[in-house]
Amino acid sequence: xxxxxxxxxxxxxxxxxxxxxxxxxxxxxxxxxxxxxxxxxxxxxxxxxxxxxx
Amino acid sequence: xxxxxxxxxxxxxxxxxxxxxxxxxxxxxxxxxxxxxxxxxxxxxxxxxxxxxxxxxxxxxxxxxxxxxxxxxxxxxxxxxxxxxxxxxxxxxxxxxxxxxxxxxxxxxxxxxxxxxxxxxxxxxxxxxxxxxxxxxxxxxxxxxxxxxxxxxxxxxxxxxxxxxxxxxxxxxxxxxxxxxxxxxxxxxxxxxxxxxxxxxxxxxxxxxxxxxxxxxxxxxxxxxxxxxxxxxxxxxxxxxxxxxxxxxxxxxxxxxxxxxxxxxxxxxxxxxxxxxxxxxxxxxxxxxxxxxxxxxxxxxxxxxxxxxxxxxxxxxxxxxxxxxxxxxxxxxxxxxxxxxxxxxxxxxxxxxxxxxxxxxxxxxxxxxxxxxxxxxxxxxxxxxxxxxxxxxxxxxxxxxxxxxxxxxxxxxxxxxxxxxxxxxxxxxxxxxxxxxxxxxxxxxxxxxxxxxxxxxxxxxxxxxxxxxxxxxxxxxxxxxxxxxxxxxxxxxxxxxxxxxxxxxxxxxxxxxxxxxxxxxxxxxxxxxxxxxxxxxxxxxxxxxxxxxxxxxxxxxxxxxxxxxxxxxxxxxxxxxxxxxxxxxxxxxxxxxxxxxxxxxxxxxxxxxxxxxxxxxxxxxxxxxxxxxxxxxxxxxxxxxxxxxxxxxxxxxxxxxxxxxxxxxxxxxxxxxxxxxxxxxxxxxxxxxxxxxxxxxxxxxxxxxxxxxxxxxxxxxxxxxxxxxxxxxxxxxxxxxxxxxxxxxxxxxxxxxxxxxxxxxxxxxxxxxxxxxxxxxxxxxxxxxxxxxxxxxxxxxxxxxxxxxxxxxxxxxxxxxxxxxxxxxxxxxxxxxxxxxxxxxxxxxxx
Numbered sequence: 001x002x003x004x005x006x007x008x009x010x011x012x013x014x015x016x017x018x019x020x021x022x023x024x025x026x027x028x029x030x031x032x033x034x035x036x037x038x039x040x041x042x043x044x045x046x047x048x049x050x051x052x053x054x
Numbered sequence: 055x056x057x058x059x060x061x062x063x064x065x066x067x068x069x070x071x072x073x074x075x076x077x078x079x080x081x082x083x084x085x086x087x088x089x090x091x092x093x094x095x096x097x098x099x100x101x102x103x104x105x106x107x108x109x110x111x112x113x114x115x116x117x118x119x120x121x122x123x124x125x126x127x128x129x130x131x132x133x134x135x136x137x138x139x140x141x142x143x144x145x146x147x148x149x150x151x152x153x154x155x156x157x158x159x160x161x162x163x164x165x166x167x168x169x170x171x172x173x174x175x176x177x178x179x180x181x182x183x184x185x186x187x188x189x190x191x192x193x194x195x196x197x198x199x200x201x202x203x204x205x206x207x208x209x210x211x212x213x214x215x216x217x218x219x220x221x222x223x224x225x226x227x228x229x230x231x232x233x234x235x236x237x238x239x240x241x242x243x244x245x246x247x248x249x250x251x252x253x254x255x256x257x258x259x260x261x262x263x264x265x266x267x268x269x270x271x272x273x274x275x276x277x278x279x280x281x282x283x284x285x286x287x288x289x290x291x292x293x294x295x296x297x298x299x300x301x302x303x304x305x306x307x308x309x310x311x312x313x314x315x316x317x318x319x320x321x322x323x324x325x326x327x328x329x330x331x332x333x334x335x336x337x338x339x340x341x342x343x344x345x346x347x348x349x350x351x352x353x354x355x356x357x358x359x360x361x362x363x364x365x366x367x368x369x370x371x372x373x374x375x376x377x378x379x380x381x382x383x384x385x386x387x388x389x390x391x392x393x394x395x396x397x398x399x400x401x402x403x404x405x406x407x408x409x410x411x412x413x414x415x416x417x418x419x420x421x422x423x424x425x426x427x428x429x430x431x432x433x434x435x436x437x438x439x440x441x442x443x444x445x446x447x448x449x450x451x452x453x454x455x456x457x458x459x460x461x462x463x464x465x466x467x468x469x470x471x472x473x474x475x476x477x478x479x480x481x482x483x484x485x486x487x488x489x490x491x492x493x494x495x496x497x498x499x500x501x502x503x504x505x506x507x508x509x510x511x512x513x514x515x516x517x518x519x520x521x522x523x524x525x526x527x528x529x530x531x532x533x534x535x536x537x538x539x540x541x542x543x544x545x546x547x548x549x550x551x552x553x554x555x556x557x558x559x560x561x562x563x564x565x566x567x568x569x570x571x572x573x574x575x576x577x578x579x580x581x582x583x584x585x586x587x588x589x590x591x592x593x594x595x596x597x598x599x600x601x602x603x604x605x606x607x608x609x610x611x612x613x614x615x616x617x618x619x620x621x622x623x624x625x626x627x628x629x630x631x632x633x634x635x636x637x638x639x640x641x642x643x644x645x646x647x648x649x650x651x652x653x654x655x656x657x658x659x660x661x662x663x664x665x666x667x668x669x670x671x672x673x674x675x676x677x678x679x680x681x682x683x684x685x686x687x688x689x690x691x692x693x694x695x696x697x698x699x700x701x702x703x704x705x706x707x708x709x710x711x712x713x714x715x716x717x718x719x720x721x722x723x724x725x726x727x728x729x730x731x732x733x734x735x736x737x738x739x740x741x742x743x744x745x746x747x748x749x750x751x752x753x754x755x756x757x758x759x760x761x762x763x764x765x766x767x768x769x770x771x772x773x774x775x776x777x778x779x780x781x782x783x784x785x786x787x788x789x790x791x792x793x794x795x796x797x798x799x800x801x802x803x804x805x806x807x808x809x810x811x812x813x814x815x816x817x818x819x820x821x822x823x824x825x826x827x828x829x830x831x832x833x834x835x836x837x838x839x840x841x842x843x844x845x846x847x848x849x850x851x852x853x854x855x856x857x858x859x860x861x862x863x864x865x866x867x868x869x870x871x872x873x874x875x876x877x878x879x880x881x882x883x884x885x886x887x888x889x890x891x892x893x894x895x896x897x898x899x900x901x
Contacts, residue, residue: 004281005284008264008284008288011260011263012260012288015256015259015260016256018256019252019253019256022249022252023249023252026245026248026249026252027245027249031248032184033184033185033186033187034186035184035185035186036165036182036183036184036185036186039162039165039185040165040169042112042162043108043112043166043169
């Protein structure tokens with residue numbers, strides 16, 4: 001049963017990592033604008049565009 | 055008769071490559087592209103030159119038409135360091151960031167172009183569009199470009215930034231919504247709420263995991279005793295941030311209420327929180343049990359979900375605008391000595407300044423007209439639906455829109471003292487909108503709830519004290535824990551936000567879900583007339599032809615279509631759009647006489663359109679004209695005649711007939727008024743004249759009808775009703791209703807265009823949704839009833855829990871089942887019941 005201690009410690013670490021990721025994503029403003037990024041992803045990359053032209 | 059039957063296939067092909075408008079007189083560029091005007095061609099070529107062609111590949115013909123002529127608004131005001139300071143959010147060296155509000159953002163192409171501005175102006179580092187807020191955030195180098203040149207660039211490509219007086223509110227001012235926040239949808243308050251929820255959810259999941267041994271009775275064997283210590287210790291560690299961070303709002307609010315000698319719903323919640331945490335801590339540290347940390351963290355988690363849902367806002371709407379976000383930021387002032395024109399901030403205007411206002415621009419201050427005459431549209435200010443013709447020396451008021459050609463005026467009052475803005479100096483307007491506090495039913499019952507819980511807990515304590523003293527303390531805390539009104543606290547926010555969602559699907563956007571209780575209480579309904587009961591957009595255009603018209607039908611239509619395009623009068627524009635599809639012809643000698651009409655020559659034939667007196671000069675014989683119209687005037691009912699304005703047409707010396715503009719009532723107005731009558735008396739308060747009084751008195755049983763009401767009169771009228779003890783609901787659309795909307799118990803601003811300005815209010819309703827208003831009022835009352843039912847449901851859970859608690863059987867497992875079960879079932883119950891009722895009432899339930 002001793003192994004469970006390691007498992008728990010590890011699972012807690014993983015969970016803490018995700019909590020940290022959540023904090024980071026909220027504070028860095030990733031949820032600020034839920035609509036525009038969906039539009040933005042339709043744009044071609046700049047490099048692609050240059051190639052097409054040449 | 056049908057004016058639009060001659061659909062011409064040629065116009066189908068000749069569409070402007072930039073804006074997609076039909077090109078009647080196409081302008082060709084070097085390549086194969088054609089444009090409706092020079093303006094569009096210039097934008098197209100500018101974009102092409104800077105490799106911005108993909109603009110045209112995302113959406114079909116995304117451009118803004120520049121047909122009306124490329125107006126270069128004066129942005130020299132942006133050179134003023136003081137104004138720069140309030141527009142620029144922050145600077146670092148030469149780097150600066152600012153946010154523009156651009157109402158014309160409407161498609162993917164717009165986003166793409168505005169985010170690639172650096173290709174045209176190298177001083178721009180980056181542009182970020184917030185599509186919902188229609189805003190563009192620009193990071194730029196002040197040494198290589200300026201605020202002014204960016205604004206000029208934007209307007210030259212058809213995306214004119216809107217600068218309003220309230221942009222001068224400095225970003226540092228905490229009272230106003232800062233410009234930075236205007237760009238991001240999440241306020242900092244909401245962000246913290248998300249973080250608190252994250253912590254609580256994290257702790258909830260892990261504590262539940264660590265509580266499994268307890269659920270499964272695994273800790274019984276003595277060799278594993280150390281394990282319950284490890285788990286217990288971890289649970290304590292995980293719960294401390296939940297208590298100190300996630301639950302802090304409840305504890306603070308309860309403390310504040312108690313300090314003021316009151317009890318709100320947060321008091322019993324806080325008692326529950328402290329009892330749960332204290333008891334669990336004691337059990338683990340003393341080794342007598344595993345504690346209830348799973349229930350504790352779960353409880354906070356659910357409460358915070360409720361709180362988050364209650365904070366739902368509509369990002370694309372603004373509920374707290376005043377005249378400052380309506381009036382322009384700057385205006386052209388003529389220097390009295392040098393006669394040079396320069397843009398100045400409206401706030402800097404002094405009495406006696408001479409200013410010029412162009413077509414379609416707003417008058418920023420009260421002033422005296424210097425030109426011969428001018429047409430001014432006041433419908434937003436006074437509720438007067440027709441443009442007013444003003445003569446030299448007469449007053450023009452702030453907020454009016456100049457139609458036709460530009461005018462010169464002499465400032466007679468400073469901006470803060472004008473007729474319109476005076477309204478905001480009134481005491482009723484000074485109160486903060488959010489300060490209009492709503493006492494929830496839940497808050498009202500919480501004193502009784504708290505007292506009875508304490509009473510039961512002490513009774514149980516006393517009872518067990520005599521039977522089995524060792525159990526007395528356990529039972530006492532168990533009662534406090536289980537009686538914690540988690541489900542009770544959730545039922546209000548969940549029901550109201552569910553109702554708020556349903557109402558928004560049906561076109562009524564309520565500022566905050568808690569205001570639904572206010573709507574449910576309303577028992578007097580006050581309506582504005584113009585734009586509210588009548589629709590400015592759905593103005594019907596009816597042509598009543600004379601006999602002569604049948605001979606010249608096609609020719610006359612062509613002449614009308616082409617000549618009306620040159621007139622700036624709103625009625626001409628309507629005539630023009632009704633004839634869309636007819637091929638245009640060359641127009642010569644176009645001459646417009648403000649307030650009368652216009653005359654023009656089309657293919658050599660003279661056409662005159664306008665007032666009866668005006669076109670008389672263009673008729674060969676007057677007899678034919680009168681004999682034809684009287685016939686029609688008799689046939690049109692009395693009611694229609696009172697509502698209509700006539701525009702007469704003379705062509706080739708003959709009378710063709712006249713257009714009438716029927717300021718139509720909104721659809722279903724009669725039904726709505728009759729429906730609302732069940733809830734209380736109706737009042738009509740209009741800024742317009744009483745010319746339509748008979749039409750409206752037939753619609754419903756009005757308690758009172760008032761006409762020619764100034765904005766201040768409306769405010770006083772509302773105050774009068776409120777002081778009589780009525781809970782008023784005001785429905786209006788213009789700035790002239792702003793005072794009344796604010797004073798009302800529940801103010802609804804009506805808006806045909808959601809992105810346009812609407813005054814401060816509690817809710818915004820879409821024009822088409824007005825016909826459901828009576829049902830919505832009924833539904834708000836239903837929602838309150840649903841809250842009562844869900845209260846009963848959650849009390850039932852509390853009673854079951856109490857049964858376990860008093861008998862001393864409340865194990866952590868039982869608590870861990872009852873707590874989430876009650877919360878989740880309340881959520882499900884409120885969600886489905888509100889939607890079920892909404893469907894029964896005939897409201898839309900799904901998007």
